[in-house]
Amino acid sequence: MAFVELESGDWINTNFVYGIGPSKGECLLSFANGENTIITDADRVRILKAAGFVRIKKEKGNEQ
Numbered sequence: 039m040a041f042v043e044l045e046s047g048d049w050i051n052t053n054f055v056y057g058i059g060p061s062k063g064e065c066l067l068s069f070a071n072g073e074n075t076i077i078t079d080a081d082r083v084r085i086l087k088a089a090g091f092v093r094i095k096k097e098k099g100n101e102q
Contacts (some may be wrong), residue, residue: 042084042085045080050067050085054071055067055068055069056069058077058085065082
């Protein structure tokens with residue numbers, strides 16, 4: 039399970055995310071249980087990285 043902290047301070051489990059899509063200029067996060075919530079672009083990127091859809095780049099100072 040991959041948990042992601044949103045900018046609001048809430049935590050979500052990416053295993054229960056059904057989809058991410060646009061909604062009136064904002065991002066709409068849909069859960070498997072039918073609930074929806076509005077998220078920011080930064081939250082969307084965090085979720086996609088945690089789910090493995092976006093490659094996480096290593097910073098030059100962090101390479102070991």
